[in-house]
Amino acid sequence: MMETSMNVREYSNISMIKGPLVVVQGVEDSAYNELVEVEMPNGERRRGIVVDTQRGVSIVQVFEGTRGISPTGTRIRYLGRGLEVKISEEMLGRIFNPLGDPLDNGPPIIKGEKRDINGEPINPATRDYPEEFIQTGISAIDGLNSLLRGQKLPIFSGSGLPANVLAAQIAKQATVRGEESNFAVVFGAIGVRYDEALFFKKFFEETGAINRVGLIMSLANEPPVMKTLTPKTALTLAEYLAFEQDMHVLAILIDMTNYCEALREISASKEEVPGRGGYPGYMYTDLAQTYERAGKVVGKKGSITQMPILTMPNDDITHPIPDLTGYITEGQITLDRNLYNKGIYPPINVLMSLSRLAKDGIGEGKTRDDHKEVSNQLFAAYAKAVDTRGLAAIIGEDSLSDTDKKYLMFGDAFERRFVSQGVNENRDIETTLDIGWEVLSILPEKELTNIKTDFIKKYHPAYRGKR
């Protein structure tokens, strides 16, 4: 037994402590990303990881921060393995930190095995194309920007907009129709405030969703390293549940802006050359490594669908974070401040939103036969309504034609009846499409040029009673 050495080595020559980094001298054999234990003179133990290794020098990043650590009397123990977290289905219904420690005053999990949280990229040859519809219960998403199983669809929010509430509502309501019992949500809360953490916990408990949600959380006042580990641990759990337990997993990561800010902080402390906006030059690759841990695999029943949520600083969509995210993900759901100011929840701007894969997962046999055409018509009509509003602002509403006035009415009805819904309102796709027809019925039938006559006769409210 003693021969199978764990290769645990302990050093005490700390030459420098800078921010979250500890520089250890005399280390010849540390491995990059090797897990480290820091034991302070008072017996307190913290964990860290090797972030830089050279002959004779090793730089360790301490997860819990370096406050109170002194160069004398502190021992650094190299554990001979990477950062591994014990993962199992026992994590559903529980709250953990990124290192796998329970945060809900409960006991540690028993079942499961330790896994490297960096994961393995999915072999591109075994990736399966997303085609199954996920019903989020939110009309603006299900109707016009449908989410499919295995897709990555981020939500671009702004400061003060209700992205948290929307994320919690989606986590509670999302389901794959016909496979409700096999659906799980992994919620990665990155650098959230304490009141936000409390909100998520309370929301899931009170709505009964807690049973199917595994929450991995790091708070805003925790060291940046913990924030960067949060999505990795969350996605490791998602991968286990999806590809080994055959579950359909929705991974919601909130807020990726906090993740990128933590990355910037760590990069600055390592004195790396900054890229655009002061963010590290490798941020694109780093984000891609996170976002690409989603999809369907040939031969596996389960899947991971990702909904990362980010806050655009200053509502600027050209900011590096949303900009780079947009390159990697398959569309976006954009929240709009003007809609929010009008009291509309969720304030989803459907004209700025897009799901690139939606067309492959909707229609006959998947949602309803009229879904595609209603979706196209609603989008086109709303775009015209917004243009008409601009026109009305210039020439006055009285100068508009009757049809244009109808478009104005449609625009209001679309926002207040179709897009707007309650926090606890879970609409199935049929209800969403029926509401779509209801608002489209404001327009003259001749304006519904994107919809086949057969569908108009089948679903239009004017004809429904006559069937």
Place this chain on the structure above:
Amino acid sequence: MVSMDELLGQVLDREFNYIREEMSKALEESLRLIEQRYDEVLRTYSSKIQDLVTKAKEEVEGEKAKLDIENKRAVLGEKNYWISKVYDQVLRQISKVKESASYQQGIAAVLKREVKEGAIVYCAPDEADKISKILRGLKVKAEIREDQRMIGGVRIEYKDVGLVRDYSLDLVLGQVFESLKPKIAEILFGEI
């Protein structure tokens, strides 16, 4: 020629029909308004009742889920308690492991491979003599220090480079036990 009576009768009939028509329209209109109002009230209150039912259902589901999770946590806590009892029992029986030939050979192999002149070897108090004997056999001058916290194995400190290599039984036991926890739980509690 029409008499006055007949004329009066005709006028009265006409007026009567007119009033009856108007009354009928008014009745129809009233009934329509009543039905409209009824539908409106029915819709509003049905929706309110539906909301209340949904809310109540959600509250029940919420309580059910919370209790379910509490239950799972309590069961897991209990399981962890009994597993830690197993660990305590293992520690009590550790002397049997330390007496085994493979353990002795393991210690000897580690010391042969790792110990150098001037190193400090930390060990459990009850093993100091054994370690000393092994070091004498290897003809290596190393200091032996007893560590009360150790249950077995050795830790070797190289003062010149500030390095300590940990081959303690505490470390090995901790890591092995952690990885065997699911199996122990299966034996104690059946399929989990």
